Amino acid sequence: MKIKNIHLDGYGIYHNQALQNLSKGLNIFTGKNESGKSTLMQFIRMMFFGNKRGQRNTYPPLRGGNYGGSMDIALEDGKQYVLKRTVRNLTVMDEMGAPLGISPQLAWLGGLERETYESIFSIGLADLQGLKLLDSEDVKGRFFTAGVGINASALNETLAALDAKMTALLKKKGDGVINRLLAEKSDTDDQ
Secondary structure (H helix, E strand, C coil), X not given: CEEEEEEEEEECCEEEEEECCCCCCCCCCCCCCCCCHHHHHHHHXXXXXXXXXXXXXXXXXXXXXXXXXXXXXXXXXXXXXXXXXXXXXXXXXXXXXXECCCCHHHHCCCCCCHHHHHHHCCCCHHHHXXXXXXXXXHHHHHHHHCCCCCCHHHHHHHHHHHHHHHHHHCCCCCCCHHHHHHHHHHHHHHC
């Protein structure tokens, strides 16, 4: 999935602003303090997931326009979609403008939860400074497998299996493989 274009009708400091022809892959937005970088990131998060539960609109249009905007999405298979969000509604349309009644989270993000998405694909300075980026095993697995084509749960299972094998090899007492081999070597050296 690629975000091709973003249009902010009214969201925080943005009014009738557009970003067009975003590059494929990683996009990094830079600017001075208070220039709207975090607001733009929150807009993209809001487009996919809405506002956080129990959270009121924290980015009311300060310079006019109606709250919300749109994003154009392109998939690997060439299909294109438009997401439009207002205060109360999300509409997902095909490239001809026909409403589809699908959820972006389920359709394009593989059911990814908001927290995981925010920890991997939409990382802000506060996320990096807090070092909370890799707290959960699901986030770790998805982060390390992003773009590699490996299933995140498969990576977690593999890491757990490797951990168990290392533990078995390195047991300090009893039948640890390394201790058994050292004992055998010691017996042959003594002879």
